[in-house]
Amino acid sequence: MAAKKILFLTGDFAEDYETMVPFQALLAVGHSVDAVCPGKKSGDFIKTAIHDFEGDQTYTEKPGHLFRLNASFDDVDPERYDALAIAGGRAPEYLRMNERVLEVVRHFAKANKPIAAICHAAQLLAAAGVIEGKRISAYPACAAEVRLAGATYADIAVDAAVTDGNFVTAPAWPAHPAWIGQFLGLLGTRIEL
Numbered sequence: 498m499a500a501k502k503i504l505f506l507t508g509d510f511a512e513d514y515e516t517m518v519p520f521q522a523l524l525a526v527g528h529s530v531d532a533v534c535p536g537k538k539s540g541d542f543i544k545t546a547i548h549d550f551e552g553d554q555t556y557t558e559k560p561g562h563l564f565r566l567n568a569s570f571d572d573v574d575p576e577r578y579d580a581l582a583i584a585g586g587r588a589p590e591y592l593r594m595n596e597r598v599l600e601v602v603r604h605f606a607k608a609n610k611p612i613a614a615i616c617h618a619a620q621l622l623a624a625a626g627v628i629e630g631k632r633i634s635a636y637p638a639c640a641a642e643v644r645l646a647g648a649t650y651a652d653i654a655v656d657a658a659v660t661d662g663n664f665v666t667a668p669a670w671p672a673h674p675a676w677i678g679q680f681l682g683l684l685g686t687r688i689e690l
Contacts, residue, residue, distance in 0.1 A: 498527070498687045501579040504605075505532040506598065506621070512586030513545035513561030514670040515615050519582055520564075522677050526686055531568035531578070534588075535595050538569035546586055548616075548669070550655070555638065556669075558587075570597075575604035580684055585616025585636065585669070593624035603627060606663070611683040613665045615676055619643050622664070634659045634666040 503523055507516045516532075523530045534543050545561030575581075581602065583589065592598050598621065605612050606627035614622055619635030620642055622628045629647030634657075640650040651659040651666065658667035658675035665683060667676035681688070 498685065500527045500529060501684050501686075502529045502577060503531070503580045503582055503684075504573060504575065504578040504601070505530050505582045505584070506534070506592065506601070507532055507543060507564070507566075507584040508534045508588030508592050509543045510546045510586055511543065511564075511584040511588035512616060512670060513547045513564075514673070515586060515618075516543075516545050516564050516584045517562065518670070518673050519584070519613070519615075519677055519680075522673075523582070526681065526688060528684070528686070530582075531573070532564070532566050533568050533570040533573055534566055535570045535592065535598055537566055538571070539567055541566050543588075548586060550669075556636075573601060575601050575608075578605075578610070580611040580613070580680075581605040582613040582680070583615070583618035583621055585614075585618045587617070589617045589620040593621050599625045609663050611663050611665065611680060613676065613680040613683075615667045615672065616669045619666060622646070622666075623648075628664070631664055632659055632661040633664060634668050636668055
């Protein structure tokens with residue numbers, strides 16, 4: 498298996514598990530992952546938030562960990578990357594207002610490179626205008642945005658994921674095994690035990 502170079506978009510108050518787990522899992526199987534956030538450089542931290550499902554009408558939010566970025570957003574050249582992963586949580590709601598972020602997302606979609614987006618990351622896909630005609634999952638509160646962007650909202654179990662072309666999407670962190678597994682499949686990753 499050839500290692501892939503993956504760009505990982507995250508930001509302040511991204512979901513903790515949706516930042517830490519995919520970043521570490523992709524590194525663990527041998528891929529190179531550059532974690533970036535607009536306005537921050539390599540070595541800077543983002544604050545994450547832990548979102549949990551405790552029987553309320555929506556998720557609860559608690560302080561998460563500090564996550565150290567290992568690359569600088571200003572240095573990103575999307576041509577140098579094989580795939581894109583996007584953390585969910587609250588970060589996508591403000592990252593989607595950054596035109597450079599949207600340009601980066603559009604590059605990966607236009608080049609048909611694998612894109613893994615979880616939870617609220619669908620907000621970035623919708624804002625970039627890249628999901629029309631696709632079947633896309635997201636946290637249920639983002640269903641309207643997915644539909645308004647011309648995609649079909651995949652109303653799947655919270656621990657499931659869906660692949661449509663080069664997009665792998667899931668509703669929230671309980672889907673990590675399915676979401677990361679399907680993304681690894683698109684990357685051509687082979688794991689032998």
